Amino acid sequence: MKTLDHLIVGGGIAGLATAYQLGRQGSGRTLLLERGELGNEASAQNAAILRGFSADATLRELARRSARFLRNPPAGFGPSLVEQNGLILLGDRSRAERWRAILESGPDREELRAEGVREIPKGEFERLAPHVVSSYEMALYCPRDGRIAIRRLVDALARSAEKAGVELRTAAVVEKLLLEGKRVVGCRLADGTKVHAEEVVIAAGAWAGSLGRGAGSHVELRPTRRHLGLTTPLDLAPTRPVIWSEAESFYHRPERGGALLCVCDEDEVDPDRMQVLEGIGDTLLAVARRELKGFEKSRLTELWCGMRTTTANGCFCVGPDPDRQGLFWVAGLGGHGMSCGIEVGRLAANMLTGRDDEPELTKAIAPTGRSPLRSR
Missing domain, CATH: 3.30.9.10 (D-Amino Acid Oxidase, subunit A, domain 2)
Structure with a gap:
């Protein structure tokens, strides 16, 4: 297989949203790998609540933008993806x-x-x-908040990403990330297959932290x-x-x-x-x-x-790894994935393709490396 432009590990809302946005931007060859079925881990096991208000201004902005998408989705996604019972x-x-x-x-x-x-x-x-x-x-x-139609959202993101040229592969368990020096260059699957990419995006939810540690990243996830x-x-x-x-x-x-x-x-x-x-x-x-x-x-x-x-510090982990070139995080959403995941995917895709025009916002959700709470 030729080297991919983007390899996304994880097919929940955040990974699918990133894949969808990369496809929309026509940003080269993108492959998404999911260990089980799409949207079948944390994305399927939560309460599916759209909650727009919190005490944190960054969270409110991310949720607000995601909510606009969910309430008035683009062509191909069907009617509103939110039951707005409040x-x-x-x-x-x-x-x-x-x-x-x-x-x-x-x-x-x-x-x-x-x-x-x-x-x-x-x-x-x-x-x-x-x-x-x-x-x-x-x-x-x-x-205007309420319940998100998760299954419809997952299916629409997957369908639209594939239509835009993204390849989605399920039952593909990533065993480890591949390194050349200090650069992440791909991954090895449990069946021994190696996949190479210019950028590896970890959107693997609860498995994200262990994959990163195996590649020498100091980003800490719980x-x-x-x-x-x-x-x-x-x-x-x-x-x-x-x-x-x-x-x-x-x-x-x-x-x-x-x-x-x-x-x-x-x-x-x-x-x-x-x-x-x-x-x-x-x-x-x-x-x-x-x-x-x-x-x-x-x-x-x-x-x-x-x-x-x-x-460890309660912030999101979205952006390039501080220590490993070629490694990019879309993780650590801490239960806000349903409310914020759509906008997180858009911001991630913009960063991956050099289109980041909101540096203050992306700085607020960037990986922090060694957590200040752990290094005291």
Whole structure:
């Protein structure tokens, strides 16, 4: 095989979005390798929530741009990829102070206002979510957020990337990256096949860190698990908004007649040996019964854990590796992949093709090498 221009390792939302954008730009030969099926790891195991608001301005901007794409996708993607039933964030006093400051004087306050993001009074919250009894200082309503149609998104990205000339290969397990001196020049697959490329893009989610370490990179990533559970059918209208209590670290949304629950747990795991934590189902139900009405007799019909990969300092890891030429990261999105992955893919493609015209934004998400939190 001739040397590729770009080799992408990982076929989740971030990897597919990068492949799609590279294809659109006609940037040479691109191959994407996925160890399983496309969009079948972290991209398929999460709550599929579009959340545009956070306390971090960079995250808000990335999510805002991704949301525009998802709500009004380009030709070939079908209708809107978001069920805009809304999302309500519940915050305690300290969070309320930060959120109000953002709404009143943040650099993107006009954009937030245009999107309808606002504090709502208790009466309106009770009308929108009559089943919630959580205590809170502030309810922040984001009416255009909601649930992302993940499967449709994955299929449309893959279809459009292939139409643009990108090759997608599944069941292709990357065993290690190949080096010539200090430059990454490709990879070796588990079946012994070697693939060479000018640029190798690691978008492998929970497996990204180990691949980078094997090539001598000092970028540190932490694969973690988070549990979700689905309850038996409840008297919960499917059009109810996502309710995310930051104070209680608990969110839920309607799903298949019941409710999808998460207590925002996070612990480091080996992605090849990840299992559901014993007793976590009882924890999910206990929190739901405390925070929600009508859940007293609910049971879990499904329980699973998804993967989130974070950096030690909590920032994204998108851009050229600080130590290894030919190595580029699209990783460490830390649970924001659904909300930010589309725009991250666009920025990554621009950087890879020398079209980066937003240096301040790309600097904010660049790999940091040795984490300052680990080097103290």
